Amino acid sequence: MPAISVIIPIYNVEKYLRRCLDSVKNQTFQDWEAICVNDGSPDNSAAILAEFAAGDARFKVVNKENGGLSDARNAGMQVATGEYILYLDSDDFIHPQTLEIAHRLAQRDGSDIVSFTYDRIYRPQLMVRHYLKMDTDNVIPKRIKKKYDLSRIQTLITDDIYAYATERVVDVPRRKKKWMIKHCQVWKNLYRRELIADIPFIKGILFEDFPWWSEVMLRNPRTTIVPLPLYFYVPNFGGIVLSAKQLRIMKSLCAGLAAAYHVYKEQATPYQMEMWSRNFQWYFIDKAFGKLKYLDGQDDVAAARECFRELERSGVLDRPPYKWAGALRNEICKFIKTCSWE
Numbered sequence: 001m002p003a004i005s006v007i008i009p010i011y012n013v014e015k016y017l018r019r020c021l022d023s024v025k026n027q028t029f030q031d032w033e034a035i036c037v038n039d040g041s042p043d044n045s046a047a048i049l050a051e052f053a054a055g056d057a058r059f060k061v062v063n064k065e066n067g068g069l070s071d072a073r074n075a076g077m078q079v080a081t082g083e084y085i086l087y088l089d090s091d092d093f094i095h096p097q098t099l100e101i102a103h104r105l106a107q108r109d110g111s112d113i114v115s116f117t118y119d120r121i122y123r124p125q126l127m128v129r130h131y132l133k134m135d136t137d138n139v140i141p142k143r144i145k146k147k148y149d150l151s152r153i154q155t156l157i158t159d160d161i162y163a164y165a166t167e168r169v170v171d172v173p174r175r176k177k178k179w180m181i182k183h184c185q186v187w188k189n190l191y192r193r194e195l196i197a198d199i200p201f202i203k204g205i206l207f208e209d210f211p212w213w214s215e216v217m218l219r220n221p222r223t224t225i226v227p228l229p230l231y232f233y234v235p236n237f238g239g240i241v242l243s244a245k246q247l248r249i250m251k252s253l254c255a256g257l258a259a260a261y262h263v264y265k266e267q268a269t270p271y272q273m274e275m276w277s278r279n280f281q282w283y284f285i286d287k288a289f290g291k292l293k294y295l296d297g298q299d300d301v302a303a304a305r306e307c308f309r310e311l312e313r314s315g316v317l318d319r320p321p322y323k324w325a326g327a328l329r330n331e332i333c334k335f336i337k338t339c340s341w342e
Helices: 014-025 045-055 069-079 098-109 124-132 209-217 246-267 270-294 298-315 323-336
Strands: 003-011 032-039 060-064 085-087 113-118 155-157 189-192 225-231
Touching: 003 069, 003 098, 014 032, 014 045, 014 323, 032 045, 032 069, 045 060, 060 069, 085 098, 098 113, 098 189, 098 225, 155 209, 209 246, 209 270, 246 270, 246 298, 270 298, 270 323
Parallel strands: 003 032, 003 085, 032 060, 113 225
Antiparallel strands: 085 189, 113 189, 155 225
């Protein structure tokens, strides 16, 4: 059994795939397996995967019909055998010491999650270059060459992940900003496999990270936070989130909200429910409702209205924790034209 299973969903990424797989192969930590899930990719990705698997038995290929990102991650989880899990998107890559640092801290602290961050210089750099019509495929981030001394790395260990995980980007106390786990991206954490083995991603939606991460937090995982930029996130300029119709994004956000709210209503303690509502739930309601201004046509608006009516019926819009959230609820009420609190 390897120490770490790296799960990599793959679809139409032949341009980036070698860089991604090389970043795993070149890790300073060697006790890993890479579960490469070929999600019915029609490009040359299968041949690249076969090449890596032939050269290194730690690369294991799972071929399946196309089912989307969530389905691919679920398929990878089904065959992963590592004590820990790391999710890596196939157009991104990781620092050479990512697995070494994350595993060392997980073992040292007995943590269920080790949370790091992504390089916040590299992504804007690529966005600017794309806007200026400059090359973005061959840009090497400076931090990829940085050598970290594990004895000097600062960390924070907590048994209350709700005190640090948030979707909020403002009004965070200065003393805590360094340690906040911002947003719900699944790929910037190492997870103990036992923690997440029975939590599947919702198939067929965008922003699937949010309901999944919400349920993971309910397990009260012991968490080590290490604010190092170990992940290099590459904007997919033609990717699904950037090009999808706004209605599908709205529907996905509403589906994630409904699923997560149902789980919290059934399982959460009052503290967990309050913290999730304050730091996640209403920010995603705001994100979903904000898509309304991009919708075209009466059919799309009608579909969006039904989406929010269902949230209202299920209780997702109850008890807004902020003044702005209450105002947002009133705006949604006007939009759907029927609210139980009227």
